[in-house]
Amino acid sequence: MKSIAYIEDMKSWRETFSFSVPIKIRFSETDMFGHVNNVSPFIYFEEARIEFLKSQALFDNNDEDCIPVAADLQCDYLQQLFFNDKLEIYVKVNYIGNTSMDIHYMGINQEDKICLTGRGRLVYVSPKTGKPVPLSEQMKGNLIHM
DSSP states (O other): OOOOTTOSOHHHHHHTOOEEEEEEOOGGGBOTTSBBOTTHHHHHHHHHHHHHHHHTTOOOTTOSSOEEEEEEEEEEEOSOOBTTOEEEEEEEEEEEOSSEEEEEEEEEETTSOEEEEEEEEEEEEOTTTOOBOOOOHHHHHHHHTO
């Protein structure tokens, strides 16, 4: 397996995940070669990230004070994926900062193989000013006690 900069030990990294969402790959997510288009994992990451944030009471689309914004996002492709494959996309917070958090993603296929890994920075910003806002102690507490 290739070396991934944000993962020191794949086995121990894999064991630290607990939250996941199921994904079934649709035909529309494949390319002319029959495998998953390279943009589709970012959609899977978004779906899993939103469900994760909702489970931690950190996603409220009616919040007028702060909203989560993806500041950067990367994906490492380890196995090809095809139409009708079943994935489990796992999400965890790797680091909590003052206004942001680093989130890690792991996609495991129906054969229990890691086929995708990813990471990204999520920043909470004011929808009024567009500027970053500090994470509240309650928000940090929700993440620490996962």
